Amino acid sequence: MKLGDLPLGLLAGLFGLxxxxxxxxFPEMGGMAYGPEFFPIIVGAGFCLCGLVLIAGDLRRRLTGKREALVSVExxxxxxxxxxxAAAVLVTVIAFVLLVKPLGFLLTLALLLFFLLRCLAAGWGISLALALGLxxxxxxxxxxxxxxxxxRGFVETLLF
Known part of the structure; x- marks a missing residue:
């Protein structure tokens, strides 16, 4: 599925906002010129700016007569x-959220990364190397x- 620039720009802008x-x-940090809100505000403003650029580009194309479908299936x-x-990516993200607390970061990421790389047709060697090292x-x-x-899971408890 492919979103056109207009809906994608709206989503990016709303997310940034x-x-x-x-x-x-976020609470302010005493004695500091900037606090924990500084970086997220920069990131959010960047999303808003990217959304505006996408919306402006889509509107410019529409004014010149080049219409693009709002949503299309590749x-x-x-x-x-x-x-x-595509389903493997979605399943991996959901599984990571559900398993990271009980299993810990290292084991969860290693297992799911290996699973995802194999689903995406990576070779056994590169999948195993990345799943063990990354x-x-x-x-x-x-x-x-x-x-x-x-x-922390039981692996982190043993290692650290």
Whole structure:
């Protein structure tokens, strides 16, 4: 399925506006020029700007007579494999949300990444290498460099 620029721009703009409004409700940090709302507001404003660019481009094309369908289905999505791959991405995201707390970040990401890569027709070697290496690299980046706590499962309890 392909969204035209007009609905995609509206979605991006609304999402950006929601991010900005939510970020403005974050508590202020005493003694700091900027607080936890600073980066989300920049990201939200970027989404709003991208949405405006998409809407303006669509309106400009409509004024010149080049109409684009608001929603269209790609011919390749009518094939079984493409639908299964799209469903695998959706299932993986939902499974990650449901499994990350009980299993922990490392195990959940490793299992789901391997599953997704195999569904997307990656080879066994690259799937296994990425599924074993990427979770540890991301864990290091989030916990050590960014100081973001990640859900701990039994694997993290044994390792760290």
């Amino acid at each position: 929601a991010v900005v409004l939510e970020a403005m409700s 011919p390749s999505l009518k094939q079984g494999k493409a639908l299964l791959r 979770p540890f690299a991301l864990h290091f980046c989030f916990t050590s460099l960014l100081r973001v706590p990640l859900p």
